[in-house]
Amino acid sequence: MLILTCPHCGVTAEETELALGGEAHLKRYGPGDSDEQFEAYMFARKNPKGVHFERWRHAYGCGKWFIAARCTVTLEVFGTYPAQTARPPADLLAAIRAKRPSADLSDWDAATPEDAQ
Amino acid sequence: MKRYSVFAVAREALRWHTGWERAWRSPQPKSRYDVVVIGAGGHGLATAYYLGKNFGITNVAVIEKGWLGGGNTGRNTTIIRSNYLQDPSAAIYDKALQLYEGLSQDLNYNVMFSPRGLLMLAQTHHEVRGYKRTVHANLLQGVATEWIEPAKVKELVPIINIDGPRYPVLGALYQARGGTARHDAVAWGYARACSAMGMDIIQQCEVTGIRTANGAVQGIDTARGAIDCGKLAIVVAGHSSVLAGMAGFRLPIESMALQALVSEPIKPCMDVVVMANTVHGYMSQSDKGEMVIGGGTDGFNNYTQRGSWQHVEETVRALIETFPMISRLKMLRQWGGIVDMTGDRSPILSATPVGNIFVNCGWGTGGFKAIPGSGWAMAELVAKGTPGPLAAEFGLNRFREGRFIDESVAAGVAH
Ligand SMILES: Cc1cc2nc3c(=O)[nH]c(=O)nc-3n(C[C@H](O)[C@H](O)[C@H](O)COP(=O)(O)OP(=O)(O)OC[C@H]3O[C@@H](n4cnc5c(N)ncnc54)[C@H](O)[C@@H]3O)c2cc1C
Ligand SMILES: [Zn+2]
Numbered sequence: 014m015l016i017l018t019c020p021h022c023g024v025t026a027e028e029t030e031l032a033l034g035g036e037a038h039l040k041r042y043g044p045g046d047s048d049e050q051f052e053a054y055m056f057a058r059k060n061p062k063g064v065h066f067e068r069w070r071h072a073y074g075c076g077k078w079f080i081a082a083r084c085t086v087t088l089e090v091f092g093t094y095p096a097q098t099a100r101p102p103a104d105l106l107a108a109i110r111a112k113r114p115s116a117d118l119s120d121w122d123a124a125t126p127e128d129a130q
Numbered sequence: 131m132k133r134y135s136v137f138a139v140a141r142e143a144l145r146w147h148t149g150w151e152r153a154w155r156s157p158q159p160k161s162r163y164d165v166v167v168i169g170a171g172g173h174g175l176a177t178a179y180y181l182g183k184n185f186g187i188t189n190v191a192v193i194e195k196g197w198l199g200g201g202n203t204g205r206n207t208t209i210i211r212s213n214y215l216q217d218p219s220a221a222i223y224d225k226a227l228q229l230y231e232g233l234s235q236d237l238n239y240n241v242m243f244s245p246r247g248l249l250m251l252a253q254t255h256h257e258v259r260g261y262k263r264t265v266h267a268n269l270l271q272g273v274a275t276e277w278i279e280p281a282k283v284k285e286l287v288p289i290i291n292i293d294g295p296r297y298p299v300l301g302a303l304y305q306a307r308g309g310t311a312r313h314d315a316v317a318w319g320y321a322r323a324c325s326a327m328g329m330d331i332i333q334q335c336e337v338t339g340i341r342t343a344n345g346a347v348q349g350i351d352t353a354r355g356a357i358d359c360g361k362l363a364i365v366v367a368g369h370s371s372v373l374a375g376m377a378g379f380r381l382p383i384e385s386m387a388l389q390a391l392v393s394e395p396i397k398p399c400m401d402v403v404v405m406a407n408t409v410h411g412y413m414s415q416s417d418k419g420e421m422v423i424g425g426g427t428d429g430f431n432n433y434t435q436r437g438s439w440q441h442v443e444e445t446v447r448a449l450i451e452t453f454p455m456i457s458r459l460k461m462l463r464q465w466g467g468i469v470d471m472t473g474d475r476s477p478i479l480s481a482t483p484v485g486n487i488f489v490n491c492g493w494g495t496g497g498f499k500a501i502p503g504s505g506w507a508m509a510e511l512v513a514k515g516t517p518g519p520l521a522a523e524f525g526l527n528r529f530r531e532g533r534f535i536d537e538s539v540a541a542g543v544a545h
Contacts, residue, residue: 014438015430029440033430035384052530056382056473060371062433085385085433 015083020093022075034068036060037080038100038120062086064109064116066101069093082109131326133238153318154325159332159357163191165512166350166359168337168373170194171203172313172498173490174365175320175331176505177512182327184506185513190329191359192321193352195336199317202367203498205435205467207390207424209403209412210499211248211308213275215264216535218523219476220271225520226503230311233502239319241311242417248308248403249283251452253297257408261303275305289399294451297409310403310414316501340376346485347377361486363512368433368468370491379483381491382529383470387428388495389437389445391464393456395419409448413456421456423449427469427495437466469494474534479508479521488512489526 015028024030036058042050059065065085070078078096082105083089091112092105106121132138132151142149165181167174170192181187192198210230212223234240252258261277268275280292283302292299321331332354339351340362349358364373368385395418405412410426425445428437442464450457472478472492477500479490490508493500507520517525523535 014440028430028438048530053380056529057380058371058382058384059375059380060384060431061375062369062372062385065431067431085431088432088434 017081017090018093019071019074020079020095021077024074026071026074030073032070032072034070037066037068064113068096153322154331157330159354162358164189164360167192167363167365169366170198170331171201171367172316172501173504175317175324176501177363177365177508178324178329179320180506180509181513184509187513188327188329192331193335193337194333197333198321198331199314202467203317204313205465206313206498207422208310208313208498210311211305212273213264213268213303213305214537215267217271218535219537220273222503222507222520223500224273226500229502237319237323239322241315241319243311245307245309246402247306249302249304251302251406252300253408258300264303275303278302278304286402287400287404289453289455291452291454297451342484347487361512363488365490367470370470377484377487382472383492384431385433385468386471387432387437387466388469389441389466390424391461392420392422393459393461406452411445411449413449433468435466435468474536475538476535477524478526479511479524480526
């Protein structure tokens with residue numbers, strides 16, 4: 014049973030209390046963007062074997078969205094944070110790097126496009 | 131390869147079974163093959179088999195990280211049917227069913243195909259409408275299925291409770307040609323036939339990298355060294371995203387755990403396969419007498435081949451209402467596999483952004499039934515570089531173009 018702590022209400026919620034919302038931090042596209050970009054946004058997924066950032070809703074609790082960082086191989090949970098966060102918090106990334114030195118977190122290296130803007 | 135036959139059994143009986151040969155060779159990998167298939171599950175092995183049989187391409191290796199058939203193929207509940215809603219699905223799944231019907235003879239290996247009949251119960255009015263629609267679609271596709279009323283369901287499945295309080299049985303979609311086969315035997319039979327054609331099946335050899343140059347594949351890196359190849363077929367089910375990542379592209383796939391369980395063996399009590407999609411459970415009885423039970427996927431990305439207990443509980447709870455007699459059965463084993471789920475619940479047989487790399491994946495919770503048809507279509511795709519009629523609609527471009535083959539409504543749950 015997966016157990017995640019809701020960062021909004023603080024409840025330690027079991028998987029039966031939560032609803033999955035898929036890969037987090039997707040880059041959204043809109044009118045005027047290409048078919049390739051829409052395909053990437055809507056369908057192409059990392060689906061990583063290892064560290065994964067994903068959206069969850071505390072459906073049978075406070076109802077709010079949050080993001081969980083966890084390992085899809087060991088089911089270890091690294092942490093959760095509110096969905097209104099543009100990129101994983103730096104302290105969480107540091108903690109994950111310490112535990113999983115070989116994890117590919119290159120999307121979150123200093124100069125991501127979002128930071129560069 | 132020495133053929134199996136009644137004479138072979140008699141001959142070996144007379145000489146203390148000293149003459150049986152190994153079913154397949156375990157060779158050292160060569161430095162280069164015309165085609166390398168990654169993944170020795172049913173789909174990878176069938177791809178290799180039909181490459182040799184239909185296209186004469188036999189300089190082929192099938193590379194497997196564990197033991198052959200040890201992935202989802204050896205973990206599945208072996209339901210075979212072809213009563214899908216959409217035309218492209220009906221075409222490839224019915225091709226598979228037709229090939230299953232003659233597979234033991236074709237491979238000279240008993241895959242124990244058992245067309246015992248299959249029912250998909252309708253337990254809500256929505257399902258009644260949905261399945262009647264499927265029956266009409268199947269009629270147009272030339273796939274024989276029928277709608278049967280509750281009394282007929284009870285006649286076919288005496289142990290069923292048709293008037294449960296919450297989910298009464300309102301009828302069923304019945305495919306008399308559906309059934310089961312022995313999962314290991316399907317993998318073993320194809321492996322033996324591939325080996326007999328001179329193909330190399332290399333087990334305990336994980337692929338760790340894919341080498342490309344000028345936008346086309348050069349070869350692979352494995353636990354047992356580098357291997358060059360002319361063409362590469364990635365057929366690894368739940369690990370498809372990992373292999374695609376090695377080649378530098380992404381797939382519309384999420385990997386999730388799907389569980390199954392079997393009971394202690396009991397006397398024969400149910401000689402058809404019953405699926406109950408509303409309650410997310412299905413059941414059949416194995417030749418050994420075990421009740422084989424499965425349900426829906428665990429709902430999050432997972433590579434552990436384990437699932438959560440509450441999903442097992444959900445499945446069993448639902449089935450107990452429909453089959454009250456199983457309430458006192460002891461469950462012997464429970465296990466999980468990592469299934470490759472697409473958004474439209476249809477598979478992907480496709481060229482990829484990298485030249486000469488092809489993928490066959492996305493069979494999700496229901497690909498065992500498709501193994502022969504999938505291998506047939508995939509072999510054509512790999513051999514010719516372009517898909518034939520069976521694979522044409524299942525390309526990756528359908529996600530860009532919005533041409534989904536939506537089976538999520540029709541299938542509802544596992545396969
Ligand atoms: C519990 C359960 C019940 C199911 N029930 C049914 C059913 O009743 N009916 C039905 O039709 N379908 C069912 N399915 C689905 C069916 O099992 C699959 O769709 C089908 O077996 C997939 O076959 P495959 O050959 O694509 O994959 P697999 O059999 O999983 O083979 C893929 C192989 O690739 C190998 N591999 C992965 N990564 C690497 C690497 N890096 N290098 C080398 N090798 C690698 C794996 O070790 C594996 O052996 C079920 C699945 C599960 C898990
Ligand atoms: Zn909450």
